[in-house]
Amino acid sequence: MMTIRNIITEPNEILRQVSKPVQAVGNEERKLMDDMLETMYAANGIGLAAIQIGIPKRIIVIDISKDGKKNPMCFVNPTIKNKDKEKTTYEEGCLSVPNYFAEVDRPKYCEVEYLDYNGENKILEAEGLLATCIQHEMDHLEGILFIDYLSKLKKTMIVKKLSKRKNPPDRIIV
Numbered sequence: 001m002m003t004i005r006n007i008i009t010e011p012n013e014i015l016r017q018v019s020k021p022v023q024a025v026g027n028e029e030r031k032l033m034d035d036m037l038e039t040m041y042a043a044n045g046i047g048l049a050a051i052q053i054g055i056p057k058r059i060i061v062i063d064i065s066k067d068g069k070k071n072p073m074c075f076v077n078p079t080i081k082n083k084d085k086e087k088t089t090y091e092e093g094c095l096s097v098p099n100y101f102a103e104v105d106r107p108k109y110c111e112v113e114y115l116d117y118n119g120e121n122k123i124l125e126a127e128g129l130l131a132t133c134i135q136h137e138m139d140h141l142e143g144i145l146f147i148d149y150l151s152k153l154k155k156t157m158i159v160k161k162l163s164k165r166k167n168p169p170d171r172i173i174v
């Protein structure tokens with residue numbers, strides 16, 4: 001059974017937490033990764049960090065495949081081994097910063113070491129959108145959002161607009 005979880009949006013202090021390493025990849029972690037993928041697909045995102053659904057664990061999921069094909073990727077305790085000096089620019093968005101997009105420069109290439117869905121140690125060489133997405137997600141593990149790279153003026157404007165947004169709660173249980 002997979003569950004679509006609620007995605008936390010800015011401003012919310014939870015998004016600023018530093019996520020904790022996972023001790024071992026077990027069934028609880030796999031269930032979390034399943035739910036994260038389901039939540040990401042439902043929101044039409046290409047990546048999601050556990051903290052975005054309120055779980056401060058160093059787990060991210062990514063799927064950058066197109067036209068209905070699925071290629072879910074799971075990363076537990078990811079670390080960047082190597083990254084390019086050369087930068088690339090993408091227009092980034094974030095499911096925790098809904099409806100706002102801005103260009104961000106990041107290393108064009110990176111090597112990431114992680115544990116996969118089965119807890120196996122892997123190394124992946126990433127470039128282009130995948131490299132950008134991995135770095136965006138790994139920022140979430142440190143409590144960093146893409147808007148932190150924008151000018152203070154742009155960032156303040158976005159946070160102000162988001163805080164005025166009426167966020168309808170999923171369900172009110174009385």
Ligand code: GNR
Pocket residue numbers: 044045046047048049052090091092093094095096132133136137140
């Ligand atoms: O869905 C997403 N799209 C995206 C586009 C460019 C760079 C990064 C991303 S990640 C984002 C989903 C998200 O918020 N992940 O944390």
Ligand code: NI
Pocket residue numbers: 093094095096136140
């Ligand atoms: Ni994000």
